[in-house]
Amino acid sequence: MNRSGCVYVTGEFLSSNAIMARSISGSSEEDAMYVTTPVESSDDDSAENRKEEALNQVLSEIEATGAINSGGLRQLCRRVQREGTPFTVANLESFLRVLVQELRRRQGEMRNLEETIRARDDMHRNQMHRLYEEMDHHISEEKDSIMRKEELKFETARSSLLSELARRDEQIQEVEEQRRETVAHLQELRDREAATKQDNYRLLESKYELESKLEKERKTNYRLQQCIEEIRRDSIWDKRKYMSAGFHLAKSIVLEQQGLLNQLEILKSMTATLEGKEDDHNKTKKWESQNYFEGESFSNSLDSCDQFTSADYEYDEEICGTKQRLASLDSLKSMASSTSSFTSSRWRTPCLKEELDNVQVCSNSLDSAVNDREVVVQFHKRIS
Structure with a gap:
């Protein structure tokens, strides 16, 4: 018998059941008589019919069990009936009966086994159901405890997240405020x-x-x-020229004074001899002192007159050049005044300031030189 419940007849099974069939057939006298004694010809047809019916009944029972395919057995039975001996036919019938009994017994065992398996299956199912219920209950309890723990964790996490979210909102507001301030500062920097x-x-x-x-x-x-250097050279030359002229004039005046003094000495000696020593001597002293002071004043006046008369011509020649220089100096003075206003700017550099200070000093020196020259010219005009 396979797993599907079908029974297959093997040679080992046939040999074992043939012995059983012989023992069973030996217990029955009719079967023994049928096997050992030949039947008469008159009863052959009826015996064949009975055997055929018995064989069909056995095959029907085998088919009813559903364990063995009856088609092959029917072919085997027909072949044995055609070709086999009566002994073989009897053994086959006995075998088939034993096979039917064995199949029924096996079917009963199978039913018992199925009932046992079904009972065990029911018990196992009940146990599994109980275990499932217990497991489900345990799982539900675990689930409830886990859910409570998870809810507690969720509430804790939710509260922490809410506080963190509030803190982040504050940080976002601070960052937004800083961003606005930064944007305003950036705009201000861009404007700047x-x-x-x-x-x-x-x-x-x-x-x-x-x-x-x-x-x-x-x-x-x-x-x-260049103009200042030229004016300075001119002034030095003028000073030297005036000094040399004055020196020569003073020298001539001194020589003339000495000649006059010598003449006075001669006159004194002459008058002393004529008028007397004492009176003439006193008169000569008085007159000498008076003449000395008059000679000094006269020499000084001559010196100044000679200086101014000698300088008159030179000043007359230099007045034209001085006027021209004054015109150029006036233009330079106006430029220097413009530079002075320019130096008051707050954007000047140190080098530029130094240059402009030098220009201002030159302008001041030119102003002083011009003023001095104007004073000299006016003084010369007043004297002349």
């Missing part, structure tokens, strides 16, 4: 940058303009220095 660019552009323009003015002022300063 634009204003600084404009100032830088203006400063560059002012720088170029100042550089051009500085170059002009340097040229002007150079011209002023």
Whole structure:
């Protein structure tokens, strides 16, 4: 019998059941008589019919069990009936009966086994159901405890997350405020940058303009220095010339005074001899002292007159040149005044300041030289 319940007849099974069939057939006298004694010809048909019916009944019972395929057994039975001996036919019938009994017994055992298996299955199912219920109960308890723990964790996490969210909201507000301040500061810096660019552009323009003015002022300063050097050389030359003229004039006056004194001495000696020693001597002393002071005043007046008369011609020649220089100095003075207003700017550099200070000093020196020259000219005019 296989797992599906079908029974297959093997040679081992046939040999074992043939012995059983012989024992069973031996217990029955009719079967023994049928096997050992030949039957008469008159009863052959009826016996064959009975055997056929018995065989069909056995095969029907086998088919009713459903354990063995009856088609092969029927072919086997027909072949044995055609070709086999009566002994073989009897053994086959006995075998089939034993097979039916064995199949019934096996079916009963199978039913008992199925009932046992079913009972065990029911018991196992009940146990599994109880175990499932217990497990389900345990799982539900565990689930409830886990749910309570998870709910507690969730509430704790929720509260912490809410506090963290509130803290993050505050941080976001602070960051947003800082961002607004940064944007405002950035806009202010951009405005300052634009204003600084404009100032830088203006400063560059002012720088170029100042550089051009500085170059002009340097040229002007150079011209002023040349003029100052020229005036200084002229003044030195004039001083030397006046000093040499005065020296020669003083020398001539001193020589003339000495000649006059010698003449006075001669006259004194002559008058002393004529009028007397004492009176003449006193008179000579008085007259000598008077003549001495008059000679000094006369020599001084001659000195000044000679100086001014000699300087008159020179001043007349220099007045024209001085007037021309005064015109040029006036123009330079106006340029120096413009440079003084330029130096008051707050954008000047140290080098530019130094150059402009030098120009201012030159302008002041020119002003003083011009004033001195004007005083000399006016004094000369008053004397002349």
